[in-house]
Amino acid sequence: MLVTVLLSTLLLPLALTGASVALPDIQRDLGVGLTSAQWVVNSYNACFAAFLVSAGSIADAVGRRRVYAFGVALFFVSGLSSLLVQDIGALVALRALGGVGAAAAVAGGGSMLALAFEGPARARAFGLLGTVLGAGTAFGPAVAGLLVENLGWRFAFAGPALVAGAVLLLVTRVPAMRGDGRSVDWLGGALFTAALLTLIGGLVEGPGRGAPVLAGFLAVSAALFGLFAVVERRREEPLVDLGLLANRRFVAYALAAATFMSVLVPLLVYLPSYLINVVGLGAGTTGLWLLLLTVPTLVLPTVGAELAHRFPPTAVVVGALLLMGAGVLGFTTLGPDSTPWTVLLPFLLVGTGVGLTGGMIDGLGLGAVPPERVGTAAGVFNATRLSLETVSIAIVGAALAVLTGGELVGAAFTGALHGVALALGGFVGLVVVAVLVLTRAPRPRVTVDS
Incomplete structure (x- = not known):
């Protein structure tokens, strides 16, 4: 069960990062504009975020393995069918289908692990799950770049789908986990x-x-x-317990977690187009450059956890946000003559900021609520992170489309990317202030005897 769930989890971030590297080739091959091409990314991420909110409840109601297998099957069909598509509408529809499948697979797989393991074993299982997700995000652009460069953009989607087919065979060996028939909102x-x-x-x-x-x-x-x-x-029994939004510390950490992804993921989506169209790199080389941005997110979470034990956790979170903010402002130095050395510092700063809080910030957020509400809080926490990440991708894409006239090429793209970097840096600054305010201890009330 553990191997099956981890293998399928590895595929899901590959589907997102693969699309970002493939976008320039998709535009050229299918002859579409930027707005249409953006839906290749947005349809997957939006459906993933939207349906994940309900998928956990559905898995508990109708059966965990059933929902998990259904999700992996959708992912398999959507990815493999990309080999046959000839127009952007069909590709977007398949990507949306893959997003729904990803949501069902994540919710079903997580439910299976939660029921199959207890105590320290469960903690280790979910620790491995987070590591695998990080590995998929870290190495996804490089793997996708090699697939696009050597086999064509369709294999950025079909490659992971073929592995999903193997996962479907493994699912038959996983014990059935029937639902409890609870109501679904x-x-x-x-x-x-x-x-x-x-x-x-x-x-x-x-x-x-x-x-x-x-x-x-x-x-x-x-x-x-x-x-x-x-x-x-x-x-x-609400789908999302909005009462948790009254918990200031929970809101602070959920907002910070969402901010890290709302900066990192849009960069992963649109940087490949810049490196390919403006700097002139190949898809494979682009994926290798992006390792400077993504590998810190995989190797630094244990460092962040240690820092949180030695220093006030809020200080670690704010420090990581400031590192990321400084890094994203450094993207204003990118240009057509960029080299690995000129992008090294901003890429590493952004990746370091995200990596230092990986996993740790979830623990801080869930630790701010009573134990009996942790399950519900986890759903709200993840929904916040995924929803804001999806909105951020759409906003950045819309800004780039407006500022470049729909053409991600030349000096206009450079100027637009610099403007987006400034806006993201400003956003991070506002979140730093919000986190400090929300986590500040309330002043004790002073009563005066008459």
């Missing part, structure tokens, strides 16, 4: 999914279709999120 899940997908749709399509269209999408999304909040507050 279908209405809450549908409202959250519709709200997030509408928001992403507006951010991607709105800038090119005019302000009224953008405003309409945002208004509908806001209404759906508002209705979702009303429904969840009235549920005895």
Whole structure:
């Protein structure tokens, strides 16, 4: 079971990072503009984030192995079918299908591990799970780059899918884990999914279709999120416990965790296009350069955990945010003549900031809530992180599309990338202030006897 779940988990970040390296070739081969190509990334990530919120409840209700196998099968079909697609619409649909499959696989696999292992064994199993996710993110661009350069962009999706086929054979050896028949908050899940997908749709399509269209999408999304909040507050067993948002420390760490991914992942998505189209690298070389950005996220979590034992945890989180903020501001030095030496410092600073808090920040967030609410808090924590990450990818993509006129080439792309780096740096600065304010101990009340 452990080998099966870990192997499938390795494939999921490869699907996201592979798409980022393949984007320039997809645009050229299918003859599409930037907005259409962005959906190759956004459809996968948006569906992953939106459906993950409900997938855990569904797995508990109808069966963990069943949901897990269903998710891996969707991922397999979506990836393998990319070998046959000839237009962008079909590819986007397959990517959305893969995102749904990824959500089901993650939720089902996590549920299986939680039930199969107890105590220290469970902690080690989930520690391995986090390491494998980190490895997929760290080495995904390099693996995808080699596939794209030697076999073509379709194999950036079909390669992981072939491994998913092997996982499906292994699933038959995993013990069945039947559901407990608990109720699923279908209405809450549908409202959250519709709200997030509408928001992403507006951010991607709105800038090119005019302000009224953008405003309409945002208004509908806001209404759906508002209705979702009303429904969840009235549920005895809500899909998302909004009451956790009153816990200041929990909110601070959830916001920080989301910020790390909201900076790193958009860079992983759009840096390959810059390195290929402007700097002139091949897909394989681009993947190797990105190791400077991603490898620290894999090797530094244990260092961050040790620092959190020696120093105040909030100080470690804020310090990591500042490192990442300094690194992303360093992206304003990137240009057509960039070399591995000129990108080394900003890449390492961003990767170091993210890596120092890997895993540790989840523990801080969940440690801020009572033990009986840890399960629910974990769902809210991950939903926050994935949702903001998805929104960030869409916003960065929309900004690049507007600033470059839809063409990620030349001096316009360089200027746009510098502008995005400044905006992300400013965002990190605001989050640092928010974390400090939210984690500040409240002043004791002073009463005066009359």
